[in-house]
Amino acid sequence: MKIVIIGNSAAGLSAAETIRHFDTNAEITIITDEIYPPYLRCLIPEVLAGTKSLSELSYKSRDFFDKHNITLIKGKRANAVSPDSKKVLLEDGYEVSYDRLLIATGARPLSGGIKNDQIGNIFPLRTYDQALEAARVASSAKEAVVIGAGLIGLSAAVALRRKGLNVTVVETESHLLISQLDYQGAAIVEEELSREGIRFVFGTRPRAFVPSSGENLVSALVLDNGREIPAEVAIVSTGVQPNVELVENAGGKVRTGIVVNDLLQTSIEDVYAAGDCIEIEDAASGDTLLSGLWPLAVEQGRFAAYNIIGKHRPYPQPLVRMNSTQFGNIPIISLGLINSKNSNESLIYKDLNNRVYRRLFFRDNILVGCILLGDVNGAGVYTYLIKRKIPVENIKHKLTRGITSIAEVMKLKS
Amino acid sequence: MSKEILVNYEKCLGCRSCEIACAVAHSQSKTLVGAILNNEKPLKRIFVNQVKDKKIPLSCRHCEEAPCIDACIAGAMHRTSEGIVTNEGGMHECTGCWMCVMVCPYGVIRSLSDRRKAVKCDRACFDETDEPACVRACPTGALSYVTVDQFGESKRYRFLFEALSTLIR
Numbered sequence: 001m002k003i004v005i006i007g008n009s010a011a012g013l014s015a016a017e018t019i020r021h022f023d024t025n026a027e028i029t030i031i032t033d034e035i036y037p038p039y040l041r042c043l044i045p046e047v048l049a050g051t052k053s054l055s056e057l058s059y060k061s062r063d064f065f066d067k068h069n070i071t072l073i074k075g076k077r078a079n080a081v082s083p084d085s086k087k088v089l090l091e092d093g094y095e096v097s098y099d100r101l102l103i104a105t106g107a108r109p110l111s112g113g114i115k116n117d118q119i120g121n122i123f124p125l126r127t128y129d130q131a132l133e134a135a136r137v138a139s140s141a142k143e144a145v146v147i148g149a150g151l152i153g154l155s156a157a158v159a160l161r162r163k164g165l166n167v168t169v170v171e172t173e174s175h176l177l178i179s180q181l182d183y184q185g186a187a188i189v190e191e192e193l194s195r196e197g198i199r200f201v202f203g204t205r206p207r208a209f210v211p212s213s214g215e216n217l218v219s220a221l222v223l224d225n226g227r228e229i230p231a232e233v234a235i236v237s238t239g240v241q242p243n244v245e246l247v248e249n250a251g252g253k254v255r256t257g258i259v260v261n262d263l264l265q266t267s268i269e270d271v272y273a274a275g276d277c278i279e280i281e282d283a284a285s286g287d288t289l290l291s292g293l294w295p296l297a298v299e300q301g302r303f304a305a306y307n308i309i310g311k312h313r314p315y316p317q318p319l320v321r322m323n324s325t326q327f328g329n330i331p332i333i334s335l336g337l338i339n340s341k342n343s344n345e346s347l348i349y350k351d352l353n354n355r356v357y358r359r360l361f362f363r364d365n366i367l368v369g370c371i372l373l374g375d376v377n378g379a380g381v382y383t384y385l386i387k388r389k390i391p392v393e394n395i396k397h398k399l400t401r402g403i404t405s406i407a408e409v410m411k412l413k414s
Numbered sequence: 415m416s417k418e419i420l421v422n423y424e425k426c427l428g429c430r431s432c433e434i435a436c437a438v439a440h441s442q443s444k445t446l447v448g449a450i451l452n453n454e455k456p457l458k459r460i461f462v463n464q465v466k467d468k469k470i471p472l473s474c475r476h477c478e479e480a481p482c483i484d485a486c487i488a489g490a491m492h493r494t495s496e497g498i499v500t501n502e503g504g505m506h507e508c509t510g511c512w513m514c515v516m517v518c519p520y521g522v523i524r525s526l527s528d529r530r531k532a533v534k535c536d537r538a539c540f541d542e543t544d545e546p547a548c549v550r551a552c553p554t555g556a557l558s559y560v561t562v563d564q565f566g567e568s569k570r571y572r573f574l575f576e577a578l579s580t581l582i583r
Contacts (some may be wrong), residue, residue, distance in 0.1 A: 040487060042487035295485035298485070326510055326511070329528065377524055
């Protein structure tokens with residue numbers, strides 16, 4: 001069987017490895033438009049900071065493709081999929097035929113729609129190339145601006161600050177990590193990052209980049225309130241959009257992301273999709289959301305592989321809204337639904353001297369989301385409870401104080 | 415068939431000998447006194463929980479489809495050829511992003527936020543008896559290190575293995 005995978009990152013590689021594990025005869029081909037060996041995309045802020053090189057981001061051994069007998073076509077974009085002839089058309093006119101196709105094309109940064117964003121030294125932060133180029137420019141700069149106080153934006157700000165730049169983060173919303181934290185949690189993280197010297201501007205929209213006189217490079221950012229922030233380098237991190245075009249243009253079903261069923265099949269026969277390019281139903285809310293998380297991409301790649309080789313394993317509904325990170329000395333985990341719209345009870349534990357903040361959201365005694373800040377031990381238990389919608393009436397307060405364990409919900413026979 | 419640490423929670427007194435033995439076995443000096451004299455705070459990777467009248471020791475199950483390996487964004491968490499799931503000695507160092515902590519349903523991966531490192535059972539605690547430190551230290555036989563099918567079906571119900579292995583499915 002000829003299996004073709006478009007995409008050489010989390011989902012694509014996890015699928016390839018799984019297929020090879022079970023099927024020694026399958027012909028596996030991976031197509032990627034990147035020229036680099038597979039790298040840990042989540043760590044590219046370290047490239048911006050200058051603390052990690054490409055080889056320190058590579059996460060498969062050099063002989064990975066040989067060892068797994070995988071044909072790698074790199075540095076070439078897949079331009080189209082032809083479902084009738086079961087072929088992938090590459091940008092150089094070359095055709096690759098498939099019996100089963102996996103689309104693992106990921107996502108790309110949203111432009112942000114700020115005026116003059118085509119001038120020089122303005123970067124998204126999604127690929128190694130972008131991080132490397134931004135790092136080069138930042139090395140000889142003093143002033144930096146970051147648009148967007150999400151996870152990538154804040155990581156970029158920390159990286160630039162570590163290089164010694166003056167960094168201002170501009171966020172349209174009223175506080176940082178708007179998708180992960182509430183106001184109080186965000187205040188703790190903001191204080192921590194401010195201590196490192198990062199400045200913040202909230203609640204105002206970036207209007208336009210100002211080009212330098214003479215060269216066509218960025219020199220400042222003007223905000224809607226008229227304020228001008230000097231910037232010799234700018235990072236724009238205002239979210240991503242899934243790469244759906246291959247499936248869309250082939251007549252496959254696409255809404256925000258590529259639509260897949262529980263076997264991770266697209267609406268096109270023998271075409272599967274996994275990772276950041278798909279949308280999927282969230283276990284906590286029942287909403288259909290963009291997948292967009294490395295751990296989910298790896299998991300989906302694995303399940304897509306099972307189904308591609310005929311093992312028929314439905315992909316269990318994932319918790320899509322989850323993330324973890326650390327800024328300064330504050331570990332952060334955010335899970336599920338973290339607003340009062342989707343819950344009818346919220347409990348808070350605060351130990352601000354130790355900068356521990358925990359807020360749990362319940363709907364009818366079921367944990368639907370939580371913010372864990374400062375102490376994230378045992379977080380996976382909360383993830384499990386949210387995913388499985390287990391009633392936690394009796395242990396709500398223990399969960400809030402962070403003194404429970406999975407043993408509480410095990411069914412022990414006596 | 416690989417060996418697992420099984421728990422007979424009916425025998426567990428909650429004495430926490432396993433916790434101390436685990437922590438000491440992972441300390442530099444390998445003795446409790448040495449660790450204390452070195453000003454080193456030994457770190458346990460097994461946790462005794464109290465649930466009503468029962469004591470439940472929990473440590474990593476080294477899951478077959480380990481969510482922590484899927485989740486690792488740093489290339490650190492991996493499975494060794496012996497089947498042990500660990501973030502030590504992998505392709506890269508753990509960066510302390512806490513993805514593994516977030517997805518482990520047993521909650522048995524610790525986060526050392528000051529060192530930016532996740533810490534878990536790595537089975538790097540064997541001595542010449544070929545048993546993990548926690549099992550060696552257990553005075554009541556609540557912990558045992560055996561191949562899973564060494565247990566008769568009639569006996570298995572008393573062991574946590576069953577309760578645990580149904581969790582992540």
